[in-house]
Amino acid sequence: MIKSLLIANRGEIACRIVRTARAMGIRTVAVYSDADAKALHVRQADQAVHIGPSPARESYLVAEKIIAAAKATGAEAIHPGYGFLSENADFAQAVIDAGLVWVGPRPESIRAMGLKDAAKARMIAAGVPVTPGYLGEDQSPERLRSEADAIGYPVLIKAVAGGGGKGMRRVDAAADFDDALASCQREAASSFGDDRVLLEKYILSPRHIEVQVFGDSHGNVVHLFERDCSLQRRHQKVIEEAPAPGMDEATREAICAAAVRAAKAVDYVGAGTIEFIADASEGLRADRIWFMEMNTRLQVEHPVTEEITGQDLVEWQLRVASGEVLPKRQDELSINGWAMEARLYAEDPAKDFLPSVGRLDFFDIGEEHLVRIETGVALGGEISPFYDPMIAKIVSHGGSRASAARTLRTACHNTIIAPVKTNAAFLARCLSAPDFLDGDLDTGFIGRHETALTGPGTPSQAVVESAAMAVLYDEMGDAESVQLWRYESRREPRPYPGSAWRSLAGFRANASPRMRIGLRHDGQSYVLHRPVEKSARLSTIIKGDQILVTDMGESFLFRRERTDGAAGASVADGAILAPMPGRITAIEASAGDTVVKGQRLVTLEAMKMEHGLVAPFDGIIAELNATADAQVSEGTLLVKVERAARNNPSP
Structure with missing residues (x-):
């Protein structure tokens, strides 16, 4: 069994791996960038090594730094988690060549399934059904556009080396194809260093069904049933569940058997996921489910499989990487709840x-x-x-x-x-x-x-009154001792010892008519001129000048504000600001250009996603401060649009 493990990742998956490794008596080593110096995974691991600046391409994506950290700390094995280098066959091979244990599939299996076009060809040979599409080498826009026309719209453009919803665009009409292709290729190149794409027929009532598979180095492969990941936003999964609703036993047997065949076709070892797309227009049927791709790593949604099977998949990974056989046979696995x-x-x-x-x-x-x-x-x-x-x-x-x-x-x-x-x-x-x-x-x-x-995104009257009530109570009480308190929602109560609101159930504030409570939320000022009656009981926290009110999961943070001053100035009309820190990837207009409302002017990449910044109204670009490939801070003025002068007829 592995005795020491370096985790080549960050965040929740690094913490997740630490937890299982510790339970197995395995020493853990974390790696971290400048931004993660105080991160939770760094504190939880037995040892931590700094590997570079905050951008992932200078730290978590630098294979040499990670392998050097493993050697320096005496780690025997490297677990890649998911994302970053987890499906990089060259990294896996480098780990093995360095004499370390790679907690993942063989590099040749990653290569076989990592490129979506090659993977589909292999699946066709293995008798696994795949969606109609184009997998060709010719990547010219003309050929891709021609193939899309032949497949019929809508089509899906997907990065060949993609994953996690990156480098993917749905195109509903031929007129939109070129722009979607260019955007997809830019995002693919930025995220994966590979701008090649494939095309698929877009299924109009699709369900995203995936099967967890596991193999060992002794030739055994099992499945741990299916998950449904259909609740997505922009191809990013939001809510996953297991098993899949509406899945009958015959369809389950067919899809899981296909997944095992797919894994065996590449001599798979370790944790993997076979992803299928189902045409759900007539319910789930075995003849309406097609292979999409294989993820050669542990998935973000693996906990739902663990919950219904009672198995620890990270423990399975570590045991298989240590050369052990799979902990369970297929007939020993079942669905619970x-x-x-x-x-x-x-x-x-x-x-x-x-x-x-x-x-x-x-x-x-x-x-x-x-x-x-x-x-x-x-x-x-x-x-x-x-x-x-x-x-x-x-x-x-x-x-x-x-x-x-x-x-x-x-x-x-x-x-x-x-x-x-x-x-x-x-x-x-x-x-x-x-x-x-x-x-x-x-x-x-x-x-x-x-x-x-x-939802509305703006506080309701009940939320504002709850915040005002919090301020009133704080001013009536001992401000020094009441620095952090909470009133728990009556709708779904949870015990909270010492809650100051407990003694105020049914309380009505009868304060002086001169009472004025000033609050500010998201640049908006609220002034209450009269006593308030608590019209709703919402979860409320007060901490100094901050008042947080939560209504059914929606949190609104207020600050106390003087009630005798003017509200802060707002950004002038036409000023397009960077909504968050990021990198300028495209500038699609020039100073002096005439633009129309909704026209994309600048593309900002942040948090691995592209964000198009558009003209707020018809006008002329008066200022253009954006520079291609530049890093910008939140609030930076990128473009200033002035309204076009109206041409009034002469009298």
Whole structure:
């Protein structure tokens, strides 16, 4: 058995691996960049090594630094986690050549399945059904456009070396193909260093079904059943579950058998996932499910498989890498209950899911005693602009799908995080949607219901009154001793010893008519001129001048404000600011150009995603401060658009 392990990753997956390794008596070594010097995975590991600056391409993606760290610390093995170098065959080979144990599949298996076009060709040879598409070597825009026309729209453009939803675009009409192709190729080159793409027929009622497979070096391969990952936004998974709703035993047997054949076709060793796309227009049927790709690593959503099978997949990885046979035979594996996982992201659903960065001054994931939480951050930690903005995975398990959904929804409702924005309320709404609860879902579910799921993004009257009530109580009480308190929601109460609001149940404030309470939230001022009656009981925290009110998972952070001054100035009309720190990848207009509302002017890459910044109205570009490939800070003025002068006819 491996005695010491270097984890070539960060965040929640690094913490997850540390937990299992420690339980197995394995010493762990973490690696970290400048941005992660105080990260949770660094504190949890037995030893940590600094490997470079914050950008991943200068730290976590530099194979030589990681191997050197393993040798310097005496680590016997390297676990890549997922993302970064986890599916890099050259890195896997370099680890092996350095005399270290690679906790993952053989490099040749990674190569065989890492490029989507080659993988599909191999699957066809193995008798695994694949979706119609184009896998050719000719990557000219003319050939790709011709093939897309032949396949028929809509089509899906996918990066050959892609993963995690990066380098992927749906195209609904021929007129949109060229722009989508160029954007996809840019993102693919930036994320994977490879701009090649393939084309697939886009299935209009698709379900994303994947099967967990595991192989050992003794020729054994098993599956651990399927997961449904259909709830997606922009090809990024949001909520995953196991087993898949609506899956009958015959279809399960067919899809899992196909997954095992696929793994055996590449002599697979270790943890892997065979991803399928299903046409769900007539329910799940074995003859309407096709192979998409194989992920040659542990998946983000592996906890739901662990919950329904009772197996620790990281332990399986470490045992297989040590040369042991698989811990279980196929006939020893079974499904127990239902599990769901929600990905809690630092993003603002009300602002088109714009990533949010900053310090976690408030951090409390609800119902910790009822759910499993996988996270790489803690109170006071930082959400960095350099990496994926996932805060945590919240995982529930129950005897039925309804029970698992109910528990997970409650946990999302009771999550309190600020000032970083999160998608907690969005997740809770997804889990409450009647169609979702009925199992009527596909990958377009969120897009169809997005307006209802994202919420208003602005505080309701009840939220503002709760914040005002908090200020009033604080001013009535002992301000020095009441620095951190919380009133727990009456709708879903949890015991909280010493809560100052407990003695105020049913309390009505009858303060002086001269009372004025000033609050500020997201640049908006609120002034209450009269006593307030608590019209709703919401989770509220006060900490100095900060008042945090959480309503069903949606957190609103207020600050006390003087009520005799003017509100702060706002950005002038036409000023396009960088919404977050990032890198300028494309400039699509010049100073003096006439532009129309909605026209893309600048493309900003941040948190591994492209964000198009568009003209707010028809006008002329008066200033252009953006420079290609430049790093910019949040709030930087990139473009200034002035409204075009109207041509009034002469009298």
